[in-house]
Amino acid sequence: MTDQEQVKRYLEQERERHLEEVMAFVRIPSISSSSEHKAHMQEAAEWLASSLRTAGLEHVEVMQTAGHPVVYGDWLHAPGQPTALIYGHYDVQPVEPLSEWQTPPFEPVIRDGKLYGRGATDDKAQMYTHIKTVEAFLQTVGKLPVNVKFCLEGEEEIASPNLSPFLQAQAEKLAADLIVISDGPMHDEGMPSICYGLRGLCGFEIHVKGPKNDLHSGLYGGGVTNPVTALVELLGSMKDADGRVTIEGFYDKVHPLTDADREASHPLQLDEAKIARELNVPALSGEKGYTFLERTSARPTLEINGIYGGHQGEGLKPIVPSSAGAKVSCRLVDEQDPDEIMAQIRAHIDRHTPAGVTVSVQQTHRGKPFYISPEHAFIRAAATAYTDGFGKAPVFIRSGGSIPIVETFAKLLHAPVVMMDFGLPGENMHGPNEHFHLENFDRGIATLCRYWRELASVSTQ
Structure with a gap:
């Protein structure tokens, strides 16, 4: 034997x-x-x-x-x-x-x-x-x-x-x-x-601070920067209409997908219409020029995981909130380094912070x-x-x-x-x-x- x-x-x-x-x-x-x-x-x-x-x-x-x-x-x-x-x-x-x-x-x-x-x-x-x-x-x-x-x-x-x-x-x-x-x-x-x-990971939290306390929107609205509005503008500045991350230097260490990379994924191609139906969304979306599989495995991302600020209870409370915040994560590929990406994000936030608020950023997760x-x-x-x-x-x-x-x-x-x-x-x-x-x-x-x-x-x- x-x-x-x-x-x-x-x-x-x-x-x-x-x-x-x-x-x-x-x-x-x-x-x-x-x-x-x-x-x-x-x-x-x-x-x-x-x-x-x-x-x-x-x-x-x-x-x-x-x-x-x-x-x-x-x-x-x-x-x-x-x-x-x-x-x-x-x-x-x-x-x-x-x-x-x-x-x-x-x-x-x-x-x-x-x-x-x-x-x-x-x-x-x-x-x-x-x-x-x-x-x-x-x-x-x-x-x-x-x-x-x-x-x-x-x-x-x-x-x-x-x-x-x-x-x-x-x-x-x-x-x-x-x-x-x-x-x-x-x-x-x-x-x-x-x-x-x-993929690697870079997670962070943004905190936007405005006035010392919530303000009456009838007395101060239009005259004081709204932290929630400022946060939305900041987050919106991080991606363009084609789903591409706009952080300067973000893609510097990302390798272009080769023909061999794409051929290797052919046996794995997914029915994108079926996925959309299963998720109950009208359509899939993401970085232009890439398939769903490529976007979710071989390309880096920036996703807003949570956002908070202002009145969250029942009914309308007409205020200018004193603060707002968001939790964000980036999935990284190839040679992207989470600490380098975090430095690039901080620089982007410094350049795009609206007048009238202060912004602090804390890195929460890192992985290459x-x-x-x-x-x-x-x-x-x-x-x-x-x-x-x-x-x-x-x-x-x-x-x-x-x-x-x-x-x-x-x-x-x-x-x-x-x-x-x-x-x-x-x-x-x-x-x-x-x-x-x-x-x-x-x-x-x-x-x-x-x-x-x-x-x-x-x-x-």
Whole structure:
């Protein structure tokens, strides 16, 4: 029996046990944002450490941070082969509203081939595919094709405040040739995908101050600058009629989409009329000259997330408000830097602030974009692995969302990040009735088994 056959047979024989273990993991209410669950966070970390030891990993540690612990383990006995650092997170989102759950969020059940429970897809079952893949190799053939390290944290759902210092302090221990992450959805059911780009984020709040207090509009209206009007003018100055951001320098580090970029997205083109109907809007809109998919994944944006000022209660209150404000976010691409973008926005606001008001700006969020070439050897190996595991070649996608820790890993550990997701868009991440399709648990493990073998081939080329 070949090594490959031994691993496959082991996974088939142990599948029910593996699913029982995932369900036990989901039962732990590891909500990182709640202090009342601090003991559960430690319990989840210790549970993971035990799972790593059972799988055959070495040097397993539960490493304390200023917040929740990080679980580490490794197997480093493949000389001359790449070292992959596998990242995942064991913390989960809060469960409210409880009334919308069909079954209790921490009492996992399997229905119609899906595992239901908080954290099922984000990220416990996806993370567990990696542990069980390693276990299958080590408990059968006794070795892996490559070297592996695990870095499993407990603060991803609260923006990983202590992970960056941890990576800096433990850079030597965590050194690797690549980082592998499974913590998101594929493009669609039956359509495996490899995400090679993430947008960055620059969030900020504008506060416009006018008179010392609200004024009677009959006595002062027309004679004093209205902060709400000033805010609207400021926000309006940030985009033109074609949907293009007018902040000076905003596009300086944005790469034009090439013909190859656009050809790569052809298999993913969406029915824009259908999307408009589903959203119940008359039409889609955005930056002129780009498709909906390009606007929402490969182009930068500036969006007003909220606006406040003046009387918000029932009826009319004729005043000149004393202040107004707005919350704004920019999604960034390519080489845009959130701090540079913020400086450009401040300069724009200084140039366009109307007379009679003062404006203050506070940056609230920052995260750099991430990009890896689809032609990178580690990415091509992932494509081969997906084709084997899912029986279908993956599509290559950029994500419109932001995962700042991905860029942080790449920057601090100086290694490419390969995102190998096995979830699906409709699995209610962060929402009620979160679930994970178990067929993708099996396919994910099969994909990873092939990936480690492919990486070994890459290293000898």
